[in-house]
Amino acid sequence: MTIGFASRAAASTCALCTAGLLTLAPAAASAGTRTDPAPSPGSGARTATGTRAASAAAPDALLYRSGTQVRPRAGAPVVPALSARSWLVADAGSGAVLAAHDAHRRLPPASTIKTLFALTLLPVLPVGIRHTVSEEELTGIGPGSSRVGVAENLTYRISDLWNGVFLSSGNDAVRVLASLNGGWKVTAERMQDKAHALGAHDTRVKSPDGYDAPGQVSSAFDLAVFGRAGLQNPDFVRYCSREEAVFPGRDDGSYAIRNTNRLLTGSDGVERYPGIVGIKNGYTSGAGHTLVAAARRDGRSLVVTVLNPRRGGAHAVYEEARTLLDWGFEASGRVDAVGSLDALRGASLPGSPAQPAAAPALTTVPAARDDGPERTVVWTVSGTALLGAVGTGLFLRLRWGPAVAD
Template structure:
C-alpha cells in the first residue's frame, strides 16, 4: 500500500502536521487480476529469468499492444526518484510551446542537485529545458519548468491529474523532480503506463533519444555539453530512450524502451541495486527476456485510460414526421403530432371545454364594460 520506511529525514512532516495517508487500493487491480499478485507474474511455461535482477518491483510490456509480458510485484508501491520526471515532461510537452521562454531564478539554482547549471536571470526555451530535464535529470530545470506551469503546487496538481487520467492509480507526485517527500509513490505498472503515454509526444520522444546537446553555460559565456545519462542508448541495439533515477530512499530506478523485429518493449525497474551489475545492464537482460516471450500469453495489459463510470445516455427522439430522407416535413403534421403526443385522446375533450370557458369569460367581460359605459352616460345626463 505504501513504500518501505524512509532511511533518512527527507520524508519527515512538519511539527503538528499529519503524514499523508497511502493512496486507495483499487478493488480490482488495474490491468488485470494477475497484476495484483505480489511476487513473480509469468506466463505458463516461461523460461528461467536472468539471475542478476535486483529490483523489488519490475515489469516488461509491449509498448504498442499494451500487453504485459512479465512482472514482479507490478503494483507494489515504491518511490520513483527521477523517473517521475517523465510525468513532468509529459505535462510540459502537453501544455507549453517548445519556443516559449523561461527565465531562471535563484530558487531554481538553489535546488538539491543533480543540476544542469542554470544562470540566474538567463532565459531558456522550453525545448532546451525539456531536453536537459530528460537527458541529464536536472533538478534545477525541473523547478524552472514547474514554475512555468503555474508554480510548484499547480505543476504537482497537473502531474497527479494526468497520472489519474492515465490510470496510474499508485502514483502520487509530491515534488516535480522526484526528490523524496512525504507521500510520494508509484509502481512499476504505473511507470510503464506513463512512459508509454509520454512517448506519444514528439517533443519527449525526441528528447529521450538524444545523446548530446549544447546547453548555455552557467557562466554566461558559450555552451557546455549535456550528455544523456541513459547508458542503454549506446550499448543496447534498438534503444529508444529511457530515464534513470536515484535517492537514498528510492534506491535505483529505471524505465527504458527498445525496438526489435518490429516490436517495441518497455521495461521498468524500481528499488534496484547497482550490484552485481549496473541497473541498466539488468534492464537490458529483462528486455532480452521480454523479446524472447513473443508468443507467450500476456499476464495483463497496460490500460488506455482510467476506468470511467458509464454515463447514462438517452436516445435522441426525432420529431415525428412522415417526410422521407432529404424532404422537409409538413409543419402542420408536425404540430398535430406534437399536440397528439402532449394531450392524447383523453386530453382532446378537456382542451375543448377549456377553450369554451375562455370564450364565455370574454363575452361576460364585454357585457360588463357596456353596462359600466351605460351607467356612466346616465350619470352624466342627470348632472346636466
C-alpha cells in the same frame, strides 16, 4: 522572446485550460467511482502457471499478486530471476504485460517520475519560447540534487530546459519549467491528475523532480504506463533518445551535456542496448537506482521498468533492464499477457482492477527533427489534446509572436 511575470501568469492560465481538456473525459468516466487499488500484499515469489482457463478469467488481477507473474506457453523462455524489488516488461504497442514482479508495489520513483512531469508539461509549454530565469525560480532545490547548470538572469529556450531535464536530470531545469506552469504545487497537482487520467493509480506526486519526499511513490506498473505514453509523443521521444546536447552558459558561452542513461549512451562500462529508444533513469538514497527503458526490434517495441536492484551495484539497474528486454523479445508469441497497461485507464474498483479500456490507436510517424537523426515513433493525438494544443498555440502566438524554432 522573454516571458515576463504577466505572461507567465497568462501561460499558466492557458496551460490549466489545456490540462482540463486533456483530463476531462477520463475524469468524467471515473467520477464517483475512483478508489486507489490496494498496495501489493507481500513479497513472496509466485509464478502464475495454472490452467489457461482459470488464469484467463481475469488476467489483470495477476498484477496485484505478490511475486513474479508470467503465463508461459510451451517452449517459452524461462523468466529471469532479478534482484529488483519490482519490475515489469510490456509490449509498448498493445500494452500487454508479458511478465512482472510486484507490479503495483508502491516505491519511491526518483527521477523516473520526470516522465510524468514531461507528459504533463510538454503539451503546454512551446519549446521555442525564450525565458529569463529569476533567482526565485531556483529556490527550493534539494541538497545533493542533480543539476544541469541553470543560472539566474540567463535566457534559455524551453527546449534547452527540456534537454536539461532528460539528459542531465536537472532538478534546476524542472524548477524553472514548473514555475512557468503555475508553480511547484500546481504542477504536482496537474501531474497527479495526469497520472489518474492514464490509469496510474499507485502514484502520489509530492515533488515533481523526483527528489525524495514523504508520501511520494509510484510503481513499476505506473512508470511503464508513463513510458508507453511518452513513446506516443514525438517531442518526448526526441528528448529521451538524445545522447548529447549543447547547453547555454554565461558570457554567450555553452557546454556539452550527455545523457546519464548509460543503457542509451553505452558509457562507464555499460554496453549500449541494440535498438534502445531511451526514456529515463533515476537515483536517490531513498529510491535506489530506478529505470524506465524502451527498445525496438523487428518492428516490435517493449517498455520495461526496473526499481531498486538489491545486488550488483550502480549498474545493476541497466543490466537487469537489458535482461528483461532480451527475454521480452525472445518471448514474443510464447507467453500470454498477465495484464494490460490500459487496464485502469479511466476507472478503478476497490481492491481489484477495472475492466480494460480500449487501447489508443497508434500511428507511425517521423519524429520531429532537432539536431539529432530522424527517428520513427508512435504518436497518438486525441481530439481533446488537439483542441487544447490549438488553443494554447493561438494564445501564445497572439501574446508573444512566432516561436523560435528548436
